[in-house]
Amino acid sequence: xxxIQSLVNFYxxxxxxxxxxxxLLCGFGLPVPEDISLVAGGIISGMGYTDVHLMTIIAMTGVxxxxxxxxxxxxxxxxxxxRLRLVARILTPTRYNTVLRxxxxxxxWVIFAARFMPGLRTPIFATAGITRFVGFPQFISIxxxxxxxxxxxxxxxxxxxxxxxxxxxxxxxxxxxxxxxxLVAIFAAVLVSTxxxxxxxxxxxxxxxxxxxxxxxxPE
Numbered sequence: 001x002x003x004i005q006s007l008v009n010f011y012x013x014x015x016x017x018x019x020x021x022x023x024l025l026c027g028f029g030l031p032v033p034e035d036i037s038l039v040a041g042g043i044i045s046g047m048g049y050t051d052v053h054l055m056t057i058i059a060m061t062g063v064x065x066x067x068x069x070x071x072x073x074x075x076x077x078x079x080x081x082x083r084l085r086l087v088a089r090i091l092t093p094t095r096y097n098t099v100l101r102x103x104x105x106x107x108x109w110v111i112f113a114a115r116f117m118p119g120l121r122t123p124i125f126a127t128a129g130i131t132r133f134v135g136f137p138q139f140i141s142i143x144x145x146x147x148x149x150x151x152x153x154x155x156x157x158x159x160x161x162x163x164x165x166x167x168x169x170x171x172x173x174x175x176x177x178x179x180x181x182x183l184v185a186i187f188a189a190v191l192v193s194t195x196x197x198x199x200x201x202x203x204x205x206x207x208x209x210x211x212x213x214x215x216x217x218x219p220e
Contacts, residue, residue: 004036004039004040004043007022007032007036007037007040008040008043008044010022011040011041011043011044011049012044012047012049015044015049015050016050016054016055016058019037019040019041019055019058019059019062020058020059020061020062021062022037022062023037023038023059023062023063023066024062024065024066024069025066026063026066027063027065027066027067027069027070027121027122027125028066028069028070028086028122029086029089029090029122033118034063034118034121035118035150035154038059038150038151038154038155038158039154039155039157039158039161039168040158041055041058041059041155041158042055042154042155042156042157042158042159042160042161042162043158043159043161043162043168044162045155045158045159045162046158046159046160046161046162046163047162047163052155052156052159055155055159056151056152056155056156059151059155060147060148060151060152063147063151064140064143064144064147067121067125067140067143067147068136068139068140068143070122070125070126070129071125071126071128071129071136071139072129072136073126073129074125074126074127074128074129074130075129075130075132075136076129077130078130079130081126081129081130082096082130087126090122090123090126091122091123091126091127095123096123096127099123099124099127100127100131102124103127103128103131103133108133108134108138108142110124111124111125111128111133111134111139111142111143111146112142112143112145112146113146114143114146115143115146115147115149115150116146116150125139125143
């Protein structure tokens with residue numbers, strides 16, 4: 001696991017600007033786990049160096065600007081973006097084709113899920129831009145909603161665990177994917193349940209206009 005103490009020491013010196021800069025660069029594939037960066041930001045807040053609420057806002061801003069920049073560079077340059085040496089290391093032809101298949105199979109959910117997939121965010125966001133799979137407003141809405149779940153979770157986890165750092169690191173190592181996977185599963189279940197209820201109502205003709213959902217008036 002990435003040495004979280006190194007980040008904490010760095011953040012203690014440079015504060016908000018360091019957290020913002022690291023998270024921004026994470027969007028470009030900086031080999032520093034974004035989730036650990038967020039936890040480290042929360043830890044220095046718990047130690048009294050920064051305000052945890054402001055830290056969450058700054059972290060969210062850094063994350064979204066980084067993600068948006070990667071998406072828009074892909075959108076601007078198209079497949080030429082793949083030929084850049086730095087990009088080619090992160091987004092290989094094999095990985096690019098894999099992301100395309102995931103888009104075909106799972107649609108926009110892939111962009112939402114990328115927020116919870118360390119190591120795959122940059123390739124997925126770049127591919128979304130290159131292919132123009134979704135427009136930028138849709139991209140930032142999906143990614144932003146996912147970030148509203150993940151960013152506060154990790155920052156406040158670091159904040160409340162700042163004085164039990166060794167226990168916190170062990171817990172993150174064991175539970176990082178499980179906890180966020182559970183959050184995603186709960187959110188997905190709510191969406192599926194809501195969609196199913198709407199479909200059932202539409203099928204039954206409950207649309208408030210007296211028709212059966214297909215433009216045919218129901219008999220009284």
